[in-house]
Amino acid sequence: MSRSICCLFVLMIVAGWSMPAALLAADTVCIECHGGQEGRLGAPVAQWRTSVHAANGISCNDCHGGDPTDYAMAMSPERGFIGVPKYTEVPDFCGRCHVGVAEDYKAGAHGQAIDRGAAQCVVCHGNHAIQRASLDLINETDCSRCHSYERAALIRMSLVETDTMVRKVETDLDRLYRLGFAVNDMQDRLFNQRNVFHRTFHGVNVDEVRQKTAGVQAELGKINMEVASIDTTLGERKLWGSVTIAIFILTGVVFLLVRKAYEEDEKG
Ligand code: HEC
Ligand code: HEC
Ligand code: HEC
Ligand code: HEC
Ligand code: HEC
Known part of the structure; x- marks a missing residue:
């Protein structure tokens, strides 16, 4: 009797103890062992936790290979370990x-x-500690370590200009969507242009970046025109809406005046 209670007690402690570990389902043997290491072997764990990869479930073994479930064989080439x-x-x-x-x-x-x-x-x-990419990665400090910043700056300028346009079209389409307009077609075209745009940087070619961003800007310009034409229609609708309301109010006022005059007429 007392033994089974004792067992139960132990079980409860074990369950309570292992609960946080169970919740961290992503904890692999790689993370457990490296998390307890010093220096260059342990540092990757804390850095990785802050990364876009950790947030998307890409763990040590997804990059380095190996077996994340087996302490002894984890880093065996037979289990696909690639190393550094x-x-x-x-x-x-x-x-x-x-x-x-x-x-x-x-x-x-x-x-x-x-x-x-x-x-x-x-x-x-x-x-x-890889984070979501942004154009801030292109800056004088980082890009002038090996060569002059001049060409990098030209690339950055074209990209920032286009990025600003992409964001504006994004906001416009969101707004029209919330107003109930069918914007699927424009959204698809924006999606395609965004893909083209995000494939311009890594070739680090000034002429190519200029040519591609010019193409993207031209397509975004077309979407912009369509947005503007919807906005004009909206503006006209608003104008007619106001005119209608004004007529209603005017009619009401006239009606009241007429009735008042009529009532006074009756009294008199
Ligand atoms: C039981 C502890 C333990 C486990 C489990 C473990 N490692 Fe290691 N890892 C080490 C130690 C100790 C070293 C340094 C000595 C060595 O290279 O064998 C190391 C080295 C490494 C290195 C650097 C190798 C190099 O050439 O510098 C990488 C990368 C690595 N581990 C990734 C992983 C991955 C991925 C997993 C899981 C699939 C994993 N480790 C599991 C203890 C562990
Ligand atoms: C996005 C891919 C990626 C992920 C995820 C990743 N690593 Fe690495 N790791 C690398 C690369 C690339 C290097 C080579 C370092 C370099 O060239 O800067 C490296 C190097 C290392 C080294 C050697 C460090 C040194 O200074 O010698 C260790 C140890 C290591 N990783 C362990 C881990 C552990 C543990 C995890 C999980 C917590 C992990 N890595 C997750 C890509 C990754
Ligand atoms: C096992 C697959 C895998 C490997 C290997 C890998 N990544 Fe990733 N990476 C992903 C996933 C999944 C995401 C998150 C989904 C997304 O937004 O693309 C991501 C996101 C990123 C992002 C952010 C993307 C954005 O939209 O801003 C960068 C930057 C990145 N990874 C760079 C690297 C670098 C550098 C390496 C090599 C050291 C690497 N990745 C290795 C799968 C991987
Ligand atoms: C680790 C050194 C290194 C860093 C850091 C570096 N580059 Fe380069 N880059 C090179 C080398 C080497 C070449 C090829 C040799 C050459 O053409 O000068 C090159 C070539 C280029 C070229 C094509 C050549 C040209 O003049 O048109 C561009 C553009 C460029 N880099 C942009 C960048 C940008 C942008 C960054 C920062 C995000 C950057 N680089 C960071 C080493 C580097
Ligand atoms: C010279 C610096 C530099 C190098 C080298 C570099 N990147 Fe990038 N990366 C950037 C910049 C800047 C951006 C943001 C560009 C953008 O928003 O289109 C970016 C964006 C990304 C993205 C997000 C792309 C997207 O669709 O939004 C991923 C993923 C990525 N890089 C992975 C890599 C991988 C993998 C390598 C190596 C094959 C690499 N990068 C080499 C600077 C670099």
Whole structure:
């Protein structure tokens, strides 16, 4: 009797104890073991937790390979462990998932000069604490480490200009959608242009970026015109709405005046 109570007690403690671990379902043997290591072996865990990859369920083993369920065999090549890529191997390492980006990168000046130490993925994005990308990654401090900033600045200018336009069209379409307009077609076209746009940077080619962003801007311009024409119709509708209301009010006032005059007439 007392033994089974004791057992129950122990079970409860164990269950309570393992609860937080069970909730962190993403905790693999990689994270458990590396989390307890010092220095360069432990640091990746805390950094990775802040990353866009952790937020999207991409864990140590998704990048490094290996078996995340087996303590003893976790880092065995037989279980697909890749280990740490060399500098020149990084584009293929990341490119297993980011196929289009890796393609553009390899065809561009950085990809072509990677043997001469040109920037690759982790130079710009980092490795474990990777965040959502933004045009802020293109800045004088980071881009002038290996060459002058001049060409980088030209690329940044075209991209920022186009990005601003993309955002404006996004807001406009959201607004029209909320007003009940059918904007599916325009949204599809915006989606396509956004894809083209986000595939311009990694080739780091000033002329190509200019040419592609000009194409994107032209298409966005067309969507802008359609938005403007809907807005004009909306404006006219609003105008007619106000005129109608004014007529209603006027009619009401006239009616009241007439009735008042009539009532006074009756009294008199
Ligand atoms: C039981 C502890 C333990 C487990 C489990 C474990 N590691 Fe390791 N890991 C280590 C130690 C210790 C080292 C450094 C010594 C070595 O390279 O073997 C290391 C090294 C590494 C390195 C660097 C290798 C290098 O060449 O510098 C990577 C990457 C790595 N582990 C990833 C993983 C991944 C991914 C998993 C899960 C699939 C994992 N580890 C599971 C203890 C562990
Ligand atoms: C997005 C892919 C990615 C993920 C996810 C990832 N790593 Fe890495 N890791 C890399 C890359 C790339 C390198 C090579 C470092 C470099 O070139 O800057 C690396 C290097 C390492 C090293 C060697 C560090 C050194 O200084 O020698 C260890 C250890 C390591 N990773 C462990 C982990 C652990 C543990 C996790 C999970 C918490 C993890 N990595 C998650 C991409 C990743
Ligand atoms: C010279 C710096 C640099 C290098 C090298 C680089 N990137 Fe980028 N990356 C950027 C910048 C800047 C952006 C933002 C561009 C944009 O918004 O279109 C970006 C955007 C991205 C995005 C988001 C794309 C999207 O559709 O929004 C991914 C994913 C990415 N990079 C992965 C990689 C990978 C993988 C590599 C290596 C093959 C790499 N990057 C090499 C600077 C770099
Ligand atoms: C196992 C697949 C996988 C690998 C390998 C991988 N990633 Fe990712 N990455 C993802 C997923 C999934 C996302 C989140 C979904 C998304 O928004 O694209 C992501 C997101 C990103 C983003 C943010 C994209 C954005 O929209 O801003 C960047 C930047 C990025 N990864 C860079 C890298 C770099 C650099 C490497 C190599 C060190 C790498 N990734 C390796 C799967 C992977
Ligand atoms: C680790 C060094 C390194 C970093 C950091 C770096 N680059 Fe480069 N870049 C190179 C090398 C090497 C080349 C090829 C040699 C050349 O053409 O000068 C190159 C070439 C280029 C070119 C094409 C050549 C030209 O003049 O038109 C552009 C554009 C460029 N980089 C933009 C950038 C941008 C933007 C950044 C920052 C997001 C950046 N680079 C960061 C090393 C780097």
